[in-house]
Amino acid sequence: MHATTTACKPSLAVSVRRTRLLDTFTRNSLTGLRDTFRRSSLFAVLALSLSAQAQEFPSRTVTVVVGYAAGGAIDQSARLVAQALSLRWGQPVIVDNKSGANGTIAATTVAAAKPDGYTLLVTATSHTLNKFTVKNLRYDVEKSFTPVALTVEVPNVLVVNVSSPYQSVAQLVDAMKAGKKDFSYASQGVGGIPHLAGEMFKLRTGTEMLHVPYKGAAPGMVDLSGGVVDMSFPSPGSIMAYVSAGKLRPLAVSATRRFPQLKDVPTFAEAGISDFNLGTWHGVLAPARTPPNIVAKINFDINEVIQTSAFQTALLAQGNSAAAPITPAQFGAKLSAELRAFEGVASKIDFSAN
Numbered sequence: 426m427h428a429t430t431t432a433c434k435p436s437l438a439v440s441v442r443r444t445r446l447l448d449t450f451t452r453n454s455l456t457g458l459r460d461t462f463r464r465s466s467l468f469a470v471l472a473l474s475l476s477a478q479a480q481e482f483p484s485r486t487v488t489v490v491v492g493y494a495a496g497g498a499i500d501q502s503a504r505l506v507a508q509a510l511s512l513r514w515g516q517p518v519i520v521d522n523k524s525g526a527n528g529t530i531a532a533t534t535v536a537a538a539k540p541d542g543y544t545l546l547v548t549a550t551s552h553t554l555n556k557f558t559v560k561n562l563r564y565d566v567e568k569s570f571t572p573v574a575l576t577v578e579v580p581n582v583l584v585v586n587v588s589s590p591y592q593s594v595a596q597l598v599d600a601m602k603a604g605k606k607d608f609s610y611a612s613q614g615v616g617g618i619p620h621l622a623g624e625m626f627k628l629r630t631g632t633e634m635l636h637v638p639y640k641g642a643a644p645g646m647v648d649l650s651g652g653v654v655d656m657s658f659p660s661p662g663s664i665m666a667y668v669s670a671g672k673l674r675p676l677a678v679s680a681t682r683r684f685p686q687l688k689d690v691p692t693f694a695e696a697g698i699s700d701f702n703l704g705t706w707h708g709v710l711a712p713a714r715t716p717p718n719i720v721a722k723i724n725f726d727i728n729e730v731i732q733t734s735a736f737q738t739a740l741l742a743q744g745n746s747a748a749a750p751i752t753p754a755q756f757g758a759k760l761s762a763e764l765r766a767f768e769g770v771a772s773k774i775d776f777s778a779n
Contacts, residue, residue, distance in 0.1 A: 482542055482719055486517040489709075490535050491547045492528030493613060494641025498662025501743045502577045502707050503547040509730040520547075524640045527551050527614030529559055536564035540712040542719040545573065550705045551617035553763045557771035558616025567764070570710040572756035573720055574727040577707035577740065578748040579660045580680035581622050582687065584667075586652050587674045594676050594696035597656070601632040608634035611645035611657040616776050619645075622658035622679060622703050624774045629698050649673065660705040661686055665744030679703040686744055706748065708756060724753050 489507050493499045504520050511518040523531040528548055532555075538544035556566040564570075583594065591597040601608050610626075612619040615638045623636055637654050639645040642663035649657050650672040661684060667673040668687075677696045678684045693701035709727060711720060728750035730736050737747050751759070 482722055483514050483516045485543065486519060487514070487543050487545065488519055488521050489545050489547055490521045490523055490531045492523060492525075492531030493549075494524040494639075494643045495522050497613065497642035498579075498660045498705075498743065498745060499547065499549050499642075499707055501662055502740060502745050505736060505739055505743075506547070506576055506709070506727065506730060509733075509736055510726060513726055513730065525614070527555060527559065527616045527620075527638075529555055529562060532570075533563045535710065535712055536569040538712050540571075540715040542711060542715055542723060544712065545723070546570070546710045547576075547707060548710060549618070549707050550763070551614070552710075553760055554618065554621060554767050554771065555616055556764060557767055558620075558776040567760065569713050571713055571715045571720055572753050572760060573709040573711050574724045574753070575706060575708045575748040575751050575756050575759070576727065576731055577662075577705075577745045579662065579705055579744075579746050580678045580684055581618060581658045581703050581705055582661055582664060582675045582679070582684075582690070583622075583626070583656060583658055583677045583693075584649070584664050584673045584675045585656045586649060587672055588652065589655070589674070591676070592674075594691075594693070594698065597676065598630045598632060601630070601634065608632075608656070609637050609654045610634055611637050611639055611649055611654040613642040613645060613659070613663075614638050614640065618660075618703060618705050619658040620776065621770070621774070624776075625701060625703070625770075626658070626698075628773075629701055646673070658703075661744035661746075663744070665742075685746070686741060706759075707745075708748075720753050 487510070489503055491500050491503045500520070500522060507518040507520050523534055528551055532546060532548065532552065535544055535546035553566060555562065585591055585597065591600065610623045612623060614620070619642070620636060620638065623634070627633060634655070642659045645654070645657055646659065646663055646667055648654050650667050664673050664675065665686065668675060675687055675690045677693045678687060678690055679693055679701055681692065681702055683690065683692060709723070731747045732750060740747050
């Protein structure tokens with residue numbers, strides 16, 4: 426007997442089922458391919474759009490908002506940057522001073538602006554300090570802004586009226602401890618670096634003095650040169666014109682080494698006060714969610730500007746010093762580190778009581 430084998434033919438139902446599965450698989454595959462193509466096309470169009478946007482930026486006026494009074498160090502450096510960018514871009518770059526509340530009025534304005542690169546904030550170190558010294562901020566110091574570029578880095582300077590009898594920090598401290606008169610110091614506003622410097626000076630020397638806040642450094646320097654207040658701790662850019670005119674006398678700089686434009690002025694350490702290294706930076710921020718390519722373009726152009734000899738010469742004449750070029754990410758890291766450092770310092774000083 427021979428065994429016979431018979432091929433098993435699929436039933437009609439099975440064939441139909443297989444056909445339907447194949448059709449479904451084919452349709453799903455084609456749909457997936459179409460979706461993938463659409464997404465790829467969308468990303469390509471978006472990338473091209475963003476690239477074109479960066480190349481076209483700026484196509485109209487850019488506004489640089491400064492949170493301090495005209496004539497102060499921050500305003501002066503901001504105007505230099507604005508002028509240089511205007512020439513580079515072929516578009517107007519205007520400076521809008523919104524002074525007061527230690528720069529928070531300007532910051533509030535920019536935080537609420539459209540994130541397209543056409544409204545920028547020029548601010549300083551006090552921007553990060555405001556997180557710990559200003560109540561009820563209407564913005565988040567970090568999350569409401571995109572770091573763009575660093576432009577200036579300088580120390581702060583203890584300065585007195587040239588007609589005062591104090592020729593050194595030691596003489597000033599001795600007079601303050603003698604208690605024969607009340608002393609006062611000017612700052613550019615509550616919670617700023619000059620304010621912090623004044624309070625640190627009190628802590629380091631065991632002295633007392635009245636804090637007199639102004640809406641920016643410029644009006645404070647006017648009153649200091651007029652003898653209304655006894656001293657201040659501004660950045661060099663706010664005092665160089667007064668020093669050159671023989672109206673103010675610098676006594677010490679808050680840095681680890683002497684400042685080139687004030688090479689005859691000792692550091693606080695040289696003057697007998699240790700651990701007194703405070704500095705001021707100026708920088709540019711944009712509203713949060715500003716397109717990264719626009720941020721990168723502004724950063725690149727500002728870094729190009731601050732490395733030119735013309736810009737650096739003009740900056741030095743103001744008493745300012747150009748910062749080393751850094752990326753937006755590096756600037757953001759600097760701000761984060763500064764926030765951590767200020768949190769420890771600010772906790773030791775009751776700014777609300779000054």
